[in-house]
Amino acid sequence: MRLRSLSRFTVAAITVPAIALGAAACSSSSGGSSSGSDTGSGGSGTTLTYWASNQAPSLDKDKEVLTPVLAQFTQQTGIKVNLEVIGWNDLQTRIQTAITSNSGPDVLNIGNTWAASLQATGAFMPYDSAAFTAIGGKEKFVKPAMDTGGAPGQDPTSVPYLGLAYGLYYNKQMLKDAGIQPPTTWEEMVAAAQKLTNTAKSTYGFALAAGSYTENVHFAFINGSQNGGEWFDSAGKPTFTSDANVQGVLRYLNLMQKDKVVNASNAQYDNGTKAVNDFATKKVAMILNQNNADNSIQSNGMKSDEYGVVPFPAPTGGQKIATFIAGINMSIFKNTKNKDAALQFVKFMTSPETQKTLGKPFSSLPVLKGETPVFTDNPEEAKTFADIYANMSKPLPLVPGEDQFESTVGKAMNTMFAKIATGGTVSADDVKAALKDAQDQVAAAS
């Protein structure tokens, strides 16, 4: 009896989990593998795997928008597309694991500022002249946008897909009441903001995402560029501590510190939507946002004729840079088994018809030459943004270390804003020291 009970129990102890796991495995293997499936280089019957990023107000909305577009593609070419929409929180990690394990999608969206970094991994297919012909030609893209495709001097590993640019949004009524014209220089902007700041009524001239390291570094770049500063030299070495950059960063910090047109609480705003919220609920008069703020502003109750947009102004005598070239690019994994199908897909997504369809729901600017923006019904706003994107923009540094630049400088600025918000002061020397620290980290890690 002892023997029987022993073996019965042992058998149970080992088989029960095995069965449970087996059952789970069998019932769930329909997950959809994440590697490009099916052989065959592009005829009908192929299935592409596509990772899309989150551009609409929710991931489900992204799916809603893309599904009919993809269905149209399948109808035209016979190629099926397996879509997955990935939130920004997870996208970089997913890309890292895909690259590491050599098993990822065929085509994917990337933030265009990642292009040079991802290019350095060698995991993405360079677009040579044959590839460009397959997708409709390099010249069809707006030049500044195409410049973001990869490091200069090499074949780019991504092509522009959706365009975005920063603009200065202002509340028409608040400016009119104070008798101010929309600002055209930095000095005018600060003066306007000061006039519109009334701490007793808790209204401020500006709201900034002062706790978001990505927003902060974007403006470090723009302000530094307005002073003519560069963040990397031609050899790819970081040059963060140049006077132009230091002064640019300090100028931005001073909006909260010296000019006092920004609520100290903004140091907690770790993404742009909070600032947009303040604007839409009329607590602040101006914000700096990418053109996809329209959706959020309107969903918060403000009507499109209540606000206007001008380019982010430079100081008098500075370079007229109003934005860096923001947006989404499209890349193809080097080891995809469906290269031709993938190229056809990219051609389709960057065709004028598709771009027009996606422009409104994704609030994007067109990346194709000669197209008018459709993301807004306001023709003035559309014209302003088109102008900003084509003529007043500069790409973020196109070096492999770009992401390190963003995280180190951005976080340094977070800390400086926090210091200011909690009552401390930040001088030009402090800024220089912080930028030196960031520079050392980037240099050490390359």
Added chain:
Amino acid sequence: MSASAIREDDQATTALRSKVTTTKKKKKARRPSPRRSRWLPYLLLLPAVIMELLIHIVPMLVGIWMSFIKLTKIYIANWSAAPWAGFQNYAIAVDFDASIGAALLQSFFVTAAFSLLALGISWGLGMAAAVALQQPFRGRGLVRTIFLVPYALPAYAGILTWNFMLQRDTGLVNHVLVDNLHLTGDRPFWLLGGNAFASIVTVAVWRLWPFAFLSLMAGLQSIPSDLYEAAAVDGAGNLRQWRHITLPSLRPVNLVLILVLFLWTFNDFNTPYVLFGNGQPAGGDLISFHIYNASFLTWNFGIGSAMSVLLLLFLFVVTAAYLLITRERNTTPKAASKPAPKAPARTEDSHA
């Protein structure tokens, strides 16, 4: 009078135990050589060992290997091409004069302080609640369940709620402090600057103490109530009973609980990640989060792995020391639930 009865009781138990032991010895002599019993423990361990190897050990070894190569974004698609870095990654991590090393050291101190505080407070609260709920009363089940809710909530939701509450202008905490209680006129920041440390300790304790409560409650349930009754008859007050019965009986549970609480709080990634988002104030820069920001976010897996290995070594040393110290105090060869030192203590009580 009752003391001697207890002592007799003890002697009876000891006698019974030795009888069982001798019986066992006799039985052992009679049983044929137990080959089956010799394999049994290994068989029982096998499934756990296989899973551990696959999911923990092998990846850990790979992770350690990663710390010796220069694994950056350039090589991540092709690991075998990554150049050997020897101890270079470690050198960068411990160079306390340079910015990377200095930041790591500071993060280490913040984490140590955080861990000790969070662990201590959580344990204290868990013990207090477990003792308070030891006796049945109406609604006890409901109270227990309510206490476990912070632990039951998905981590993200619970921590996000605190982020929401700690906002300077719109949060509940400042609303209470400034608008309701008028304790201070200035609206303090809780997620930036110096107060960030207090915030992260509070949030960690909020989520962690129910777990200590759960473990201690389970442990308390297996202490036979007649031990307490006997001591009460002896004249021992509640506090004495707690010190001399509850604590010793809980020793095996506490041993593990405290160590594990320490390791979890030290390695905590979720709490700073969700509470501070991209903020990362110095007061809340816990080491797991710091390593993530300083390396993985920038594709510097070599340095990140080196920092992780250093962290592992540190925790290893601490754990080994902890186990050694506690094992020394455990050399009295009695099963833990029969607290041998109790006998003299109870004698004291009865004479007190």
Added chain:
Amino acid sequence: MRNTTGFKVFRGVTLTLLGLFTLIPLYAMVSSSLKPLADVQGTFTWWPTNLTIQPFIDMWSTVPLARYFVNSLIICTCATVASVILAIIAAFAVSRFRFRGRGVFTTTVLSTQMFPGILFLLPLFIIFVNINSATGIQLVGSYFGLILTYLTFSLPFSVWMLVGYFDSIPKELDEAAMVDGCGPLGALWRVVLPAARPGVIAVAIYSFMTAWGEVLFASVMTTDENRTLAVGLRQYSTYQNVYWNQIMAASLVVSIPVVIGFLLVQRHFVAGMTAGAVK
């Protein structure tokens, strides 16, 4: 413990303070889930001025919550059952037997708690992908991979805690049972497990909760179809807006079954081994 006045005061104070500490954030959650988005983003008010259940309706469509919920339930339950079984037999071996390698096993198992989770991620992902290509068993993008991962994550602590609980049950009980004629495993089943029931329940709860809240590995190992709740909740924070009220509503709704589970289970935290088994 006697129900003295001192004890009653202690109990009252403890329960009140801990109750407030626990309940106030929960109240903040509940009240936020009943406010429209604009109110939630404004100054905090104790009582919702525009009471609405809209967040509870919208949350199902902003994110496919129902699907994520089912996925989480399946994954976490399987992982918990498997983990508890493995932990029980392993802990029994460590607690009751002296065998060679016992020290090594316990030390290694404990050391896995010291390694930051983020460092396992890439190697584990690669291992899973390699297993997939070698054997065809799909681990990434299926329930299976996550179940294996989660059951192992909770294993070390479960084993350690169960060793502690088992250790506090005198071996004499085992031996008494074995004198009656069942083997060591019979003793486990008949004597040790029932006596350690509160411990086993605690460990099961721990395993479940660990799997339930895990975000990092879930975000990498799953695709949209088998995504879990923990990752899903993060998706309410989108590119354009953070839907606080829906996050709170969703968290409440998905926590209710877990809380009910606790209510049912905690009745089993009965007074432990019956006194007199040995005497």
